[in-house]
Amino acid sequence: MIIDLPSTTAGSVGKRLVDLREKHGAVTLGRVLTLVLIADEDDAEDAIASANHASHEHPCRILAVIRGTSRGATRLDAQIRVGGDAGASEVIVLRTFGPLTAHPVSVVMPLLLPDAPLVAWWPAEAPDAPAEDPVGALAQRRITDAACCKRPIAALQDRVASYRPGDTDLAWTRLTLWRALLAAALDQPPYEDVTAARVVGGTDNPSADLLAGWLALTLDCPVTRTKASGVDGMLSVRLDRASGPIVLERQDEPVAVLSMPGRTDRQVALPRRSAGECLAEELRRLEPDDVYGDVLTTGLEIQRETGKVTRTKARR
Known part of the structure; x- marks a missing residue:
């Protein structure tokens, strides 16, 4: 099931999730963590599919923050995916536009699962210092992927310079x-x-x-x-x-x-x-x-x- 919520707020998305759970039982609370993935539109669907695959082993709430154009007015378009469209998780797609693209933490915070670990994942380009990113600072684990960056070896050197315990990279996991x-x-x-x-x-x-x-x-x-x-x-x-x-x-x-x-x-x-x-x-x-x-x-x-x-x- 896919529910579109155009021009909305994070608070309204949270209320709709509660409504789904209470009225339809569509969203359960048996989640072990919140996985926040931050990507551009071109990388988003592949990343969501990978997160859905991982969710069969680790049921979680997936918050997919997709950065749209930074020009124009602030806007948040949301989409809730549950059931067969969300693996063993619940997927909340948050498309940000305008100045909001620079502040993903503001749409993530109201939707975090209470008392559950947070993992941040950048499937392609990532901040130079993930631990200093506002979302990364909230996370127990920060996952990047140097191989998917435009300059993989330069991205790896950024990981060296900015490493903090809790960081990891899928270039290492592939080994x-x-x-x-x-x-x-x-x-x-x-x-x-x-x-x-x-x-x-x-x-x-x-x-x-x-x-x-x-x-x-x-x-x-x-x-x-x-x-x-x-x-x-x-x-x-x-x-x-x-x-x-x-x-x-x-x-x-x-x-x-x-x-x-x-x-x-x-x-x-x-x-x-x-x-x-x-x-x-x-x-x-x-x-x-x-x-x-x-x-x-x-x-x-x-x-x-x-x-x-x-x-x-x-x-x-």
Whole structure:
């Protein structure tokens, strides 16, 4: 069910939600958090679909603040989505116009669930310092996505400069499967130190930079970050040891090949994760991600100081 409320106020939207619950039972209160996503019109529907996907694991109230044109008079157009149009959540779409586009917190505050955690998500362009943003300052967790910004590597550097506990980025979440496979490979004999590592990924792929930083931080060895032109994702990781290298290479999605000395090459599932899957993972924990913080603030610097950056052309 979709209910349109043109030229309205946040207070009126809240009253309509209460009315729906009391008269129709359409909106329940079994929500574990409020998820606020802030996006432009072009990114909004994909972001809402990803939030709906995550809501099946984490029932929540989704407040989608969509920034319209900043010219003209102040106006708020709202839309309430419940039932099959809202996953396992209730979706409140808030389109702001005029001066209101610069003050999303004013339309968010009256609609927050009482006594429930708040998570802020910017699916594309985000503030330079999310924790200092008025909405971000209210949130226990602040989720950004450097890969969806116009300048991904510059966006990642902004995250480094502005990091506060509670920040995270989906460029890091996309590495969960890569990190798990590499850790599992190193947890098998022979238990040798890694002497050098190499990460190959797209030129503007922040996940590859973060993975190189993670390896530099955890393995205490030089890590080369190779930037491959012509691709936009992760390609391969090589860990050198005395007995021979461990190589994890994504050849044809969603399958990668794991090679280890003395063992037959093994195919492993390594698909690209959707924004909905990554968002659901991040919503499982509301405390700060300390590993991400260490990689962002320390690991990237260690990789730059002890490793190197090279360039190549991707081969397919």
